[in-house]
Amino acid sequence: MTDLSFDPRDPVALTQALIRCPSVTPAEGGALTLLADVLQANGFATHLVPFSDEDTPDVLNLYARVGPPDRPALMFAGHTDVVPPGDEARWRHQPFSGDIVNGQLYGRGAVDMKGGVAASVAASLRHLDAHPEAPIAFLITGDEEGPAINGTVKLLDWAVAKGDRIGHCILGEPTNPEALGDMVKIGRRGSLSGIITVHGKQGHVAYPHLAMNPVPQMVRLLAALTQSELDQGSDHFDASNLEVVSVDVGNPAFNVIPADIRATFNIRFNDRWTRQSLEEWIRAKLDGAAGNEVAYDLAFERSASESFFTPPGAFVDAIVSSIEAETGRRPVLSTSGGTSDARFIKNVCPVVEFGLVGKTMHQIDERVDILDLESLTRIYQRILGQYFA
Numbered sequence: 001m002t003d004l005s006f007d008p009r010d011p012v013a014l015t016q017a018l019i020r021c022p023s024v025t026p027a028e029g030g031a032l033t034l035l036a037d038v039l040q041a042n043g044f045a046t047h048l049v050p051f052s053d054e055d056t057p058d059v060l061n062l063y064a065r066v067g068p069p070d071r072p073a074l075m076f077a078g079h080t081d082v083v084p085p086g087d088e089a090r091w092r093h094q095p096f097s098g099d100i101v102n103g104q105l106y107g108r109g110a111v112d113m114k115g116g117v118a119a120s121v122a123a124s125l126r127h128l129d130a131h132p133e134a135p136i137a138f139l140i141t142g143d144e145e146g147p148a149i150n151g152t153v154k155l156l157d158w159a160v161a162k163g164d165r166i167g168h169c170i171l172g173e174p175t176n177p178e179a180l181g182d183m184v185k186i187g188r189r190g191s192l193s194g195i196i197t198v199h200g201k202q203g204h205v206a207y208p209h210l211a212m213n214p215v216p217q218m219v220r221l222l223a224a225l226t227q228s229e230l231d232q233g234s235d236h237f238d239a240s241n242l243e244v245v246s247v248d249v250g251n252p253a254f255n256v257i258p259a260d261i262r263a264t265f266n267i268r269f270n271d272r273w274t275r276q277s278l279e280e281w282i283r284a285k286l287d288g289a290a291g292n293e294v295a296y297d298l299a300f301e302r303s304a305s306e307s308f309f310t311p312p313g314a315f316v317d318a319i320v321s322s323i324e325a326e327t328g329r330r331p332v333l334s335t336s337g338g339t340s341d342a343r344f345i346k347n348v349c350p351v352v353e354f355g356l357v358g359k360t361m362h363q364i365d366e367r368v369d370i371l372d373l374e375s376l377t378r379i380y381q382r383i384l385g386q387y388f389a
Contacts, residue, residue, distance in 0.1 A: 016098035019107030067135030072167030079144035116172030123380030174358030181327030185353035187335035224289035237270030305343035322382035
């Protein structure tokens with residue numbers, strides 16, 4: 001049985017309980033079960049939904065909802081899976097201890113993003129105490145830090161197929177660079193990863209005429225990609241950029257010309273591109289550089305995502321004014337940074353990201369200020385109040 005002796009309206013106690021669940025992707029670690037029990041005990045209909053796919057680990061996910069089914073819900077989204085803690089001996093406090101020292105709550109996931117999930121749950125329960133008719137939903141995955149194939153994207157499809165209506169979404173990822181209230185994410189660039197393999201002919205380095213070295217040919221292809229400007233940015237986004245992240249021949253010998261060479265790359269692209277138009281651009285550049293002389297294969301990873309942008313309006317204004325009322329800071333509206341599960345949510349409803357300060361996420365001694373946990377909870381409470389006013 002899950003220990004529910006703490007008050008889930010207290011975001012610090014709930015964050016501690018979640019941190020003590022060792023939910024390193026793809027392990028559920030008890031975190032989703034804990035949330036399901038908390039929400040069910042407070043009137044939510046809860047569903048623990050597993051998904052699987054070829055060449056990926058099975059993942060458990062949570063969907064919960066309360067309120068009239070005919071009214072669109074305000075949905076909080078997030079994840080309870082975390083990255084590995086690394087060398088646990090280097091942590092001042094054990095990564096799954098949830099220790100509080102000098103006002104800091106330590107543990108893997110404290111800011112990314114069990115703290116954000118706990119604040120959204122605590123805020124929702126407080127709001128429902130006064131407004132039990134409010135339609136609120138939670139979509140929590142165990143696959144955000146992993147392949148992101150058996151998580152949010154499939155759980156969204158599952159919820160929509162069962163007839164649930166979702167009006168807007170707040171994703172509680174850590175968005176603030178220095179202090180709570182610094183930044184709200186209203187968009188993200190898309191992401192596309194690819195693999196180029198150039199085929200040569202293995203041989204002895206002393207007899208190059210009997211071989212075909214693929215390394216100079218790969219250099220030629222990569223130069224065509226990296227020396228071409230994608231764009232200069234758009235009204236709401238930074239310029240798109242392509243980065244080569246690995247080049248490998250797997251060859252430990254100094255006297256062997258390798259048979260093949262493999263390069264991987266990632267492109268973060270703005271709203272001037274779609275996945276299709278970008279793939280066409282890449283193929284055209286590689287074909288032009290290869291001519292009839294370079295034999296290569298190109299493959300794209302399944303986890304590609306399009307850019308998204310949620311324009312300022314009533315929903316964004318409610319979030320900004322709630323942050324300013326609680327913190328005294330007016331947040332910057334940003335589209336910077338990497339990808340998140342918002343790339344899937346934007347296909348169902350408008351989505352905005354706002355959570356904790358991300359300075360220690362994925363680090364040894366990841367930690368959150370317990371005052372920030374309470375402040376974030378009160379911000380979410382204010383948003384709920386404005387949203388359902």
